[in-house]
Amino acid sequence: MKLLFIGWLTVGLGGLAFSQSNSLPGRYSIEDVLSAPYCTGLVAEPQxxxxxxxxxxxxxxxxxxxxGRSGQTTKLTNYQTDDGQDISDLHISADGRWLTFVRGGAKNGEGVSPNPTSNPAGAEQAVYLVPTDGSRAPIRVAPGNHPAFSPTGKRLLFAQGGQVHLVELAGLSTDKPITTPSRLFTARGFQTDFRWSPDGGRVLFSSVRGYHNFIGVYDLSQKAITWIAPGVDRDQAPVWSPDGKQVAFIRVPGKKHGEMENVQGGHPFAIWVADVATGEGRELWHSPADDGGFAQDYPAEPLRWTTTNKLLFFSEHEGWMHLYALPPTGGKLTDLTPGAAEAEETFVPADGRYLYYSSNLNDIDRRHIWRVALTGNEAVQPEPLTTGTGIETDPVVVGDQLFYRSASWNRSTGIAKRRVGDTSETLLFPTEAAPRFPAQALTEPKQVIFKAADGVEVHAQLFLPGSTTQISRPALIFMHGGPMRQMLLGWHYRGSYYANAYAINQYLASQGYVVLSVNYRAGIGYGRAFRRADRQGPRGASEYQDILAAAKYLQSRSDVNPLKIGLWGGSYGGYLTALGLARNSDLFACGVDIHGVHDWAWRGNHFSPGGGWAIGEAEAKVAFESSPAFNLDFWRSPCLFVHADDDRNVTFAETVDLVQKLRDKGVPTEVLIFPDDAHSFLLHKNWVRTYQALDGFFRKQLMNQPEKPLTSEK
Known part of the structure; x- marks a missing residue:
């Protein structure tokens, strides 16, 4: 086993990479390709x-x-260091005077927020307010999350310790622009999903109580709670009717003794509507089978009640995650997003005339913006608003302007706009490319489709080196995490974790590798049957067939050296990396396993009841046989393990255990460990260090280059 010292592996500052034979044009460094700004959390207040x-x-x-009216963009914060404190949950007040956000991460099981810099003072997750004119620095409101402005913008709700708190907002010019936060009310359980009523006099919320959830309405003037259609179910995602007299919510059956969560499973669900005054409710529609779960957890807005009096909700009951419309009186269900595609991020303007959404319709390995009319009873005919080779998501509309997150195969995710109906795009942010970002040196990935041994069709993205010289090159197979993810033919839209992975696949291609990013079964983007494939993960690892098929595809290429194929991936991709080395060290020469699962049976007993995949006692044997830990006698290939020890998704003990066992068997292992960082590394420098270590490891194992200090220039 070898401990990596990253300063020893620094590669190519200022664009100068290591020297090797068969050098390729357009060389750039890891720091360069990760240097562009990446935009998230797009929100709008159209009013x-x-x-x-x-x-x-x-x-x-x-x-x-x-x-949007003046065209001015203002930076509201002045944080200047890579401190690992996330910013999320942005909201803008209706009067446009305030923006609120959350800084810091949620607490772990020990009640500690992420502290990746190991700050002796600790870290917290807190709500902040900042005036949108940039006249003062952000104001810390209190520890908490999930802020929500009242309809007038004069009040702010937020959650703290599972209870709802309130703060009053005063004028911007006062010395004390906010009042001291106070608890709005006290209720049993964990309160979430809270929403102001249209008149601002009541608060709708879910009370999570273990086996069951209740929907409640708190009246601020009466200081009283009304429970809405209480039962023995897990009621969730409540929304107000436009007039504030009714609420709708999603009803999921209550929990049974011994029932465990299965992130890849499903459950029945129903759409309910209830009268606020009486608390009495009725079912409008229920799913034909276990079509819920993912369709409520993945979308940001699983249920809406529009001003045109339509209920909109997600379901997979027709094989794809689509958005459906239902009259609040019951009746005919309408599929608003038909076709063999997924509907994802959505937006409905205040007038309720259109639904805007992102989808991979007609372009399965990308995302584009679509819209569909919500008025009238005419046939639903969605229209594309963006097309081409870009990646467009998260639409919002302000006036006649469509804003969205925009990326391409050689441009990181920024903010773009266009007039609704126009074909030309204006990049709003960033207005200039990052100075070091190597846009012109990147390679456009190619769509590749092949079949696994059992006939399942698998999509992948192929990154080829810039040189056209047909030489036998080493190859790498990348596997995403989740597994509910889909890598695309462009910069990834769902967080920096996968955006960074896409960038490094580009970098690896520039270093001379043939890189294949595989969208194995159990991932999203190709329908429910693909995502819920039989015998996946702890129930048989059926998705490993897709990795073997990827290797077979690479071996068939004349530009690939079949003896030098490596694996890499994070989380679930780390699991598949380790599984490949354990089962087929004869096929895979080496691997980089970033915080992977190594023993499903152990996870099912120690991470949480069932380990998140409902692994019961009767399945323990199959779960272990589906794990890398089962095949250690066949593991010969070297592996680099990377893990942070405050990982809340995959226990750090998974890597500790496996490395000890491989050491005992004499398997070459290297480790890179980050004290106090989390699963999705919160420090940018830790991503850079990870990829520098990955680069050095693959260079040594697959290109037979000595590991030595590398020259660099600025």
């Missing part, structure tokens, strides 16, 4: 004509606001 977002550049997180 005020404003949109906001978070930009992260080399670990520095900043909040921006754009005035």
């Amino acid at each position: 005020a004509g404003r949109i906001g977002w978070v930009s992260t550049q080399e670990g520095v997180r900043s909040v921006y606001i754009h005035n």
Whole structure:
């Protein structure tokens, strides 16, 4: 076993990479390809004509606001270091005067927020307020999360310790622009999903109580709670009717003794509507089978009640995650997003005339913006608003302007706009490319489709080196995490974790590798049957067939050396990396396993009841046989393990245990460990260090280059 010292492996500062034979044009460094800003958290307040977002550049997180009427963009924060404190949950007040956000991460099982810098003072997750004119620095409201402005923008709700708190907002010019936060009410359980009523006099919320959830309405003037259609179910995602007299919610059956969560499973669900005054409710529609779960957990808005009096909700009951419309009186169900595609991020303007959404319809390995009319009874005919080779998601509309997150195969995710119906796009942010970002040196990935041994069709993205010289090159197979993810033919839209992975696949291709990013079964983007494939993960690892098929595809290429194929991936991709080395060290020469699962049976007993995959006692044997730990006698290939020890998704003990066992068997192992960082590394420098270690490891194992200090220039 070898401990990696990253300073020893620094590669190519300022664009100069290591020297090797068969050098390729367009060389650039890891730091360069990770240098562009990456935008998340796009929100809008159309009434005020404003949109906001978070930009992260080399670990520095900043909040921006754009005035759609004046065209002015203002930076609202001045954080200047890579401190690992996330910014999320942005909201803009209806009057446009305030923006609120959450800084820091949620607490773990020990009650500690992420502290990746090991700050002796600790870390917290807190709610902040900042005026949108940039006149003062953000104001810390209190520890908590999930802020929500009242309809007038004069009050702010937020959650703290599972209870709802309130703060009053005063004028911007006062010395004390906010009042001291206070608990709004006390209720048993964990309160979440809270929403102001249209008149601002009541608060709708879910009370999570273990086996069951209740929907409640708190009246601020009466200081009383009304429980809405209480039963023995897990009621969730409540929404108000436009007139505030009714609420709708999703009803999921209550929990049974011994029932365990299965992230890849499903459950029945129903749409209910209830009268607020009486608390009496009735079912409008229920799913034909276990079509819920993913369709409620994945979307940001699983249920809506529009101003045109339509209920909109997600379901997979027709084989794809679609959005459906239902009259609040019951009746005919309408599929608003038909076709062999997934519907994802959605937006409905205040007038309720259209639904805007992102989808991979007609372009299965990308995302584009679509819209569909919500008025009238005419046939539903969605229309595409963006097309081409870009990746467009998260639409919002302010006036006649469509704003969205936009990326391409050689451009990181930024904020773009266009007039609704126009074909030309204006990049709003960033307005200039990052100085070191190597846009012109990147390679456009190619769509590849092949079949596994059992006939399952598998999609992948192929990254080829820039040189056209047909030489036998080493190859790498990348496997995403989740597994409910889908890598695309462009910069990834769902967080920096996968955006970074896409960037490093580009970098690896520039270093001379043939890189294949595989969308194995159990992932999203190709329908429910693909996502819920039989015998996946702890029930048989059926998705490993897709990795073997990827290797077979690479071996068939004349530009690939079949003896030099490596594996890499994070989380579930780390699991598949380890599984490949354990089962087929004869096929895979080496691997980089980033916080992977190594023993499903152990996870099912120690991580949580069932380990998140409902692994019961009767399945323990199959779960262990589906794990890398089962095949250690066949593991010969070297592996680099990377893990942070405050990982809340995959226990750090998974890597500790496996490395000890491989050491005992004499298997070459190297480790890179980050004290106090989390699963999705919160420090940018830790991503850089990870990829530098990966680069050095693969260079040594697959290119037979000595590991030595590398020259660099600025």
